Amino acid sequence: MPENRMLSLLEVGDWGEDAALIQGLKEWEFYPLLLETYRTMDENALYKSRVHGSGHIHRTLLFAALISWKEGLAEEDVRQYFRAACYHDVGRTFDGFDLYHGVRSSLQLEDLTGQTGEALVELKAAVTAHAHPDADMESILRSFQPEDYDRTVELTCLLKDADNLDRVRLKDLDAKFIRHQSAKELVPFAWRLLDLDQAWKNRDK
Numbered sequence: 001m002p003e004n005r006m007l008s009l010l011e012v013g014d015w016g017e018d019a020a021l022i023q024g025l026k027e028w029e030f031y032p033l034l035l036e037t038y039r040t041m042d043e044n045a046l047y048k049s050r051v052h053g054s055g056h057i058h059r060t061l062l063f064a065a066l067i068s069w070k071e072g073l074a075e076e077d078v079r080q081y082f083r084a085a086c087y088h089d090v091g092r093t094f095d096g097f098d099l100y101h102g103v104r105s106s107l108q109l110e111d112l113t114g115q116t117g118e119a120l121v122e123l124k125a126a127v128t129a130h131a132h133p134d135a136d137m138e139s140i141l142r143s144f145q146p147e148d149y150d151r152t153v154e155l156t157c158l159l160k161d162a163d164n165l166d167r168v169r170l171k172d173l174d175a176k177f178i179r180h181q182s183a184k185e186l187v188p189f190a191w192r193l194l195d196l197d198q199a200w201k202n203r204d205k
Contacts (some may be wrong), residue, residue: 063162070182102131
């Protein structure tokens with residue numbers, strides 16, 4: 001199994017000015033769920049790429065955890081958010097602009113997450129919509145006919161925020177496209193995380 005750098009960073013990394021933030025995360029009641037998610041995600045299912053591959057997914061999951069903690073999400077909401085963060089790009093076939101990688105990813109979610117029923121509907125809707133502009137969000141989400149439309153919108157927005165924070169790797173993060181204040185406050189951290197992750201990757205080279 002490929003090394004999960006984020007687990008190593010959380011365990012022994014030097015977080016510098018972000019040490020208090022990470023310590024707060026470690027005291028969060030659902031921090032063990034974050035560690036479990038890192039350890040059990042299907043790494044082999046992730047798209048193989050330096051742009052949308054495991055590094056992106058591992059950072060996006062950490063952003064999802066920080067946002068979940070700051071937003072005070074309930075356990076099942078955290079679990080859904082983590083599922084979406086882990087597998088939102090598994091349907092990618094290339095790194096460029098691709099409106100349809102979300103729907104391709106959604107087709108793998110039942111097998112990857114074990115979800116069924118309304119939980120699966122909600123998850124598939126959010127993962128499909130994350131690849132599209134916000135102007136298309138309502139029509140896409142309503143096409144799945146979720147029982148709780150507002151909850152599905154919120155999951156989609158949460159996923160988009162975590163995903164957008166890692167646009168630092170592309171050098172085109174624009175905070176105006178981030179919806180939650182808790183996520184906006186993570187923008188400086190996102191840049192530092194990218195540097196730390198890259199340094200950790202290169203430490204033995």
